[in-house]
Amino acid sequence: MMGMKFEGREEKHRITVMAIFLAGACFLTYYCYVVLGTGRVFTHFFYIPIILASLWWKRKGLGVAVFLAALLIFSSIFFRAEVVAANDYLRAIMFIVIAFVVATLSEQIAKAEESLRESEEKYRNLYESSKDGIAFSDMQGNLLDANQAFLDMLGYTIEEYKKLTYQQLTPKKWHKMEADILKNHTMARGYSDEYKKEYIKKDGTVFPATIRIWLIKDKQGKPIGMWAIIRDIAERKQVEEKIKQYQQILEVSERASWHFSHRILSIREEEKKILSTILHDEVGTLAVALSSSLNAIEEEIKDNNLKAALKTIVKSKTVLRKAIQRLKKTAADLRPPDLDIVGLPVALREYLSNVTKQLDLKINFSMEIDEKKVPNNVAIVLYRIVQEALNNVVKHANARNMKVRLYSLGNKIELIIRDDGKGFDTGIISGGTTIHMGIRGMREMAESVDGRFHIKSAPGKGTDIHVTLPVIEEHKLWV
Numbered sequence: 001m002m003g004m005k006f007e008g009r010e011e012k013h014r015i016t017v018m019a020i021f022l023a024g025a026c027f028l029t030y031y032c033y034v035v036l037g038t039g040r041v042f043t044h045f046f047y048i049p050i051i052l053a054s055l056w057w058k059r060k061g062l063g064v065a066v067f068l069a070a071l072l073i074f075s076s077i078f079f080r081a082e083v084v085a086a087n088d089y090l091r092a093i094m095f096i097v098i099a100f101v102v103a104t105l106s107e108q109i110a111k112a113e114e115s116l117r118e119s120e121e122k123y124r125n126l127y128e129s130s131k132d133g134i135a136f137s138d139m140q141g142n143l144l145d146a147n148q149a150f151l152d153m154l155g156y157t158i159e160e161y162k163k164l165t166y167q168q169l170t171p172k173k174w175h176k177m178e179a180d181i182l183k184n185h186t187m188a189r190g191y192s193d194e195y196k197k198e199y200i201k202k203d204g205t206v207f208p209a210t211i212r213i214w215l216i217k218d219k220q221g222k223p224i225g226m227w228a229i230i231r232d233i234a235e236r237k238q239v240e241e242k243i244k245q246y247q248q249i250l251e252v253s254e255r256a257s258w259h260f261s262h263r264i265l266s267i268r269e270e271e272k273k274i275l276s277t278i279l280h281d282e283v284g285t286l287a288v289a290l291s292s293s294l295n296a297i298e299e300e301i302k303d304n305n306l307k308a309a310l311k312t313i314v315k316s317k318t319v320l321r322k323a324i325q326r327l328k329k330t331a332a333d334l335r336p337p338d339l340d341i342v343g344l345p346v347a348l349r350e351y352l353s354n355v356t357k358q359l360d361l362k363i364n365f366s367m368e369i370d371e372k373k374v375p376n377n378v379a380i381v382l383y384r385i386v387q388e389a390l391n392n393v394v395k396h397a398n399a400r401n402m403k404v405r406l407y408s409l410g411n412k413i414e415l416i417i418r419d420d421g422k423g424f425d426t427g428i429i430s431g432g433t434t435i436h437m438g439i440r441g442m443r444e445m446a447e448s449v450d451g452r453f454h455i456k457s458a459p460g461k462g463t464d465i466h467v468t469l470p471v472i473e474e475h476k477l478w479v
């Protein structure tokens, strides 16, 4: 809008100037013929409006030359009333030729200017809209100019930026490397390969970037400055870091799954061993013990020693009861209990009391949940976690007391297992390669039903396990 207004005013101004010149030409013609009576007009003056008109209006400006040529010819006829001098025709033709040449030249200049302006605008757009930073410096490193993208990366205004050198924007550790690149690549070949470095922002923080530099030379080929394209790669680095992290996680999971399959195989082996030991130790010993007891009873009855026989029977009953208890516990350890038949409280209580009977461990068990609201898969998870935690207490804790508390909180079930044993440094279970699978198994069981598992322990401080499981919907069964 502003430009159009300005152009409109300038055009009016040109028309006024031209009108004055044309009026001047008419007056000059009149003055020469009538007042001075020279019989000739001073036509050098005419060239001023002719050239101006051609410059301003290009070919349209030829109208002024035609008007002045006509003025010259007609005034010559009118005032001298004789045959028009040949040189008046010549002069009139000169007006038109000069106007034509000037108009053509000025048209060509305007076209060249326009295409220069267009290409300049194209490059300026590219420069300004580029997402990469573009920067110019002299050979000493004084910064001369930069596009908005680079200023945004750094956080400087153009005025602040121009007071700096590129060395000031670069952390010290990169100075030597960059000086070497400048000497061996940029100066030697006229450009550098893309390389990585860091820049210091106005706020003092540092960001990684890739940069490529070109030399600017004068007509004699002498280097007078450099320009560079800079790309902020902080995001790219982050993505690379993330990919690295994921790769590490993947490796760890692969290793873990390898451990798991090994573990499963060894568990199966262990189970077989346990079974054979049970059969051999428990059932075998029991059979031997019972058989010798029966022999003893037989002898005692034969001897009519009924009192002794009765005593042996009572002793045998105790041995038998203990053996049955041990077999029950082993069976419970080996297969999931029928929780839907006996119910979680009964199953847990029975399991815990079986363990306490054999050990010097006091277990305080409390349960305040509505059992009917606990889906079977959640009940199995709870049972298995208690079982695994108790195994650890027995195996590692050397504890005297253990507390198992199960209660509802809103739509969640909270399970708390606490022992006063020797505790341990939980750092040992955070490594991905751990061969200890018990705690990991507990966590995975909890997570398989969208629950959370938390363990807290320290040497000499006992161990706390806190499990939270949601119970609103039926979950997928954990296998």
Ligand SMILES: Nc1ncnc2c1ncn2[C@@H]1O[C@H](COP(=O)(O)OP(=O)(O)OP(=O)(O)O)[C@@H](O)[C@H]1O
Pocket (backbone or CB within 6 Å): 392, 393, 395, 396, 397, 419, 421, 422, 423, 424, 429, 435, 436, 437, 438, 439, 440, 462, 463
């Ligand atoms: N209640 C506890 N008291 C003391 N130390 C414990 C307790 N629970 C676990 N630990 C320590 O944490 C380690 C990891 O336990 P985790 O159950 O994961 O594996 P594990 O019992 O060694 O082997 P697995 O359970 O695979 O047979 C144990 O080796 C033990 O050192």
Ligand SMILES: [Mg+2]
Pocket (backbone or CB within 6 Å): 388, 391, 392, 437, 438, 439
């Ligand atoms: Mg364990």
